[in-house]
Structures are given as C-alpha cells and as structure tokens.
Amino acid sequence: MERVETGGRCDQGCPIKKTAQIIEGKWTTLVIRELLSGKKRYSQLQRALTGISPKVLSARLRMLEQKKLISRTVFATVPVTTEYQLTVQGLKLQPVLLAMAEFGAQWLEQ
Amino acid sequence: MERVETGGRCDQGCPIKKTAQIIEGKWTTLVIRELLSGKKRYSQLQRALTGISPKVLSARLRMLEQKKLISRTVFATVPVTTEYQLTVQGLKLQPVLLAMAEFGAQWLEQ
DNA sequence: GGACAAAACTATACTAAAGGAAGTAGTTAC
DNA sequence: GTAACTACTTCCTTTAGTATAGTTTTGTCC
Numbered sequence: 001m002e003r004v005e006t007g008g009r010c011d012q013g014c015p016i017k018k019t020a021q022i023i024e025g026k027w028t029t030l031v032i033r034e035l036l037s038g039k040k041r042y043s044q045l046q047r048a049l050t051g052i053s054p055k056v057l058s059a060r061l062r063m064l065e066q067k068k069l070i071s072r073t074v075f076a077t078v079p080v081t082t083e084y085q086l087t088v089q090g091l092k093l094q095p096v097l098l099a100m101a102e103f104g105a106q107w108l109e110q
Numbered sequence: 111m112e113r114v115e116t117g118g119r120c121d122q123g124c125p126i127k128k129t130a131q132i133i134e135g136k137w138t139t140l141v142i143r144e145l146l147s148g149k150k151r152y153s154q155l156q157r158a159l160t161g162i163s164p165k166v167l168s169a170r171l172r173m174l175e176q177k178k179l180i181s182r183t184v185f186a187t188v189p190v191t192t193e194y195q196l197t198v199q200g201l202k203l204q205p206v207l208l209a210m211a212e213f214g215a216q217w218l219e220q
Numbered sequence: 221g222g223a224c225a226a227a228a229c230t231a232t233a234c235t236a237a238a239g240g241a242a243g244t245a246g247t248t249a250c
Numbered sequence: 251g252t253a254a255c256t257a258c259t260t261c262c263t264t265t266a267g268t269a270t271a272g273t274t275t276t277g278t279c280c
Contacts, residue, residue: 014140014143015210015211015212015214015218016139016140016207016211016214018214018218019139019211019213019214019217020139020210023210024134024136026134026237027238029126029130029134030124030127030130033124042257043255046257051239053239053240053241054257054259056237056238056239057258058257058258074257078246078247078256079245079254079257080246080247080256081257082256092213093213095209095212095213096206096209097126098209099205099206099208100126100129100133100206101126102125103125103129103205104125104126104127104129107125107128108123108125136266136267152229153226153227153228162268163267163268163269163270164229164270165229165230165267165268165269167229168230169267184228188226188227188275188277189225189226189227189276189277190227190274191227191228192227192228
C-alpha cells in the first residue's frame with residue numbers, strides 16, 4: 001500500500017480532516033453505501049435507511065450534490081421521480097467504505 | 111483488493127454502519143489520526159487538535175476507551191500525566207484513515 | 221508560608237445539528 | 251371526492267458541540 005502521511009501537524013488542509021468534514025454527519029456514509037450499488041430514488045433511499053427522517057435525507061443529498069459527489073436527475077413521470085447517483089468523484093469514496101466494511105466486519109466477530 | 115459487500119439490505123449488523131457509529135462524531139477521526147503516530151497525552155492532543163473543546167476531547171477519549179480502541183494510563187508524575195494509546199483493535203482503523211487520506215488528497219488537488 | 225504554575229479534567233451556559241410529527245403540491249386511480 | 255404516491259418542507263423538541271470558567275493535586279519560587 002502507498003505510504004500516506006496520517007499523523008502530525010496538518011492543521012490547514014489535512015486530507016483526513018477534509019474527508020471527515022464530508023462524511024462526519026449522521027447517515028452520510030449510509031447514504032453513500034446505498035448509492036454504491038447503483039442509482040436510487042428518494043423513496044428507495046428512505047426505505048433502505050430505516051429510521052432516517054426525510055429532513056436529514058434531503059439535507060444529506062443536497063450537501064453531497066453541492067460537493068459534486070452525487071448527481072440529481074428529475075424525471076417527468078407521474079408522479080415525478082428523482083434519481084440520485086454517485087459522480088466519478090463520489091465513486092472515489094468506495095475505498096473508504098470498503099475499509100470501513102472490513103473494520104466493521106472483524107469488529108462484529110470480536 | 112478483497113471483495114466486500116457494501117450495498118443492499120444490511121439493517122441489522124451492517125459492518126459499515128458499525129464503523130460509522132464509532133467515527134461519526136465530530137473530531138473522532140482526528141483524535142485517532144493523532145494517536146496513529148504514537149501515544150499522546152491529553153494536553154498534546156488538545157494542542158494538536160486546535161479548536162477542540164476539553165469537553166468533547168474527554169468525551170471522545172472516554173468513548174474510544176470504552177470501545178477498547180484506545181488505552182488510558184495514568185502516571186504518578188507531578189502533576190499527574192495521562193497517556194492515551196491505540197490498542198491492537200484501534201490500530202485496525204488505520205486502513206480507514208489511509209483511505210480517507212487518499213480521498214482527501216485527490217479532493218484537495220481537485 | 222503564600223503566590224503562582226502545570227496537567228487533566230469537570231461544570232455551566234449557550235448555539236447548532238438531528239429527530240419526530242405533521243403538512244404540502246401535483247397527479248392519477250377508484 | 252377521496253385516497254394514494256412521490257418528494258419534499260415546516261415546526262418543535264431533544265441531543266450534540268462550542269466557549270469558557272473553575273477544580274484538584276502536587277511543587278517551585280521568593
């Protein structure tokens with residue numbers, strides 16, 4: 001694995017801090033997890049993430065869209081449907097989620 | 111890279127969710143980042159993480175200790191000093207932080 | 221011996237973020 | 251007309267985080 005600086009002084013522009021600022025909010029990583037398996041509609045996300053409030057879901061989707069990590073497409077169906085999808089940038093979060101999955105897996109089996 | 115299930119139905123005991131629950135609080139990943147480069151005292155952490163409040167720092171340290179990700183050792187120096195150190199379990203978070211560092215690095219250079 | 225200092229916190233008051241319940245708008249099936 | 255579906259918004263309460271002051275326990279300086 002490539003060597004990356006993780007510790008020490010990096011107050012301005014630490015890459016870990018930058019990533020933390022994106023994923024630190026509640027539900028954020030789970031929204032991304034859902035989108036890693038393909039584009040999803042608002043209601044699909046809401047059903048998959050049992051317990052998320054519509055307020056937090058739209059806040060997360062708007063934040064991720066603003067940061068260009070997901071794209072939002074509205075379809076003129078009836079009723080109107082909206083599709084959310086990871087951008088190329090957003091897909092680059094996959095290794096982070098994979099590392100989290102591996103840690104969580106060995107955590108669950110003690 | 112090993113294939114790991116990231117999407118789909120995993121409400122009870124999803125490994126990503128488990129990891130997210132640990133690192134989702136503000137400052138948590140940065141505390142771990144500091145400890146990845148070796149054991150640190152309370153005041154060292156406070157100085158390194160400019161802006162963290164003592165309340166949040168001790169809350170994070172207590173939480174991580176309770177989850178057995180860090181250990182706390184008190185020394186009978188004068189004044190008393192306390193050292194925090196990642197456990198073997200805690201060290202296993204390194205790949206997550208490395209992935210975050212890599213994402214953040216390419217994010218910073220656009 | 222009294223003032224002051226350092227480390228590691230705790231306590232308190234305040235603000236920002238998240239959760240929960242309910243409501244809105246547009247359209248269509250019954 | 252009423253219910254249902256999708257994608258939200260609004261309002262209010264609760265929880266999380268910020269800012270800052272205070273506490274405790276030795277010990278040195280004068």
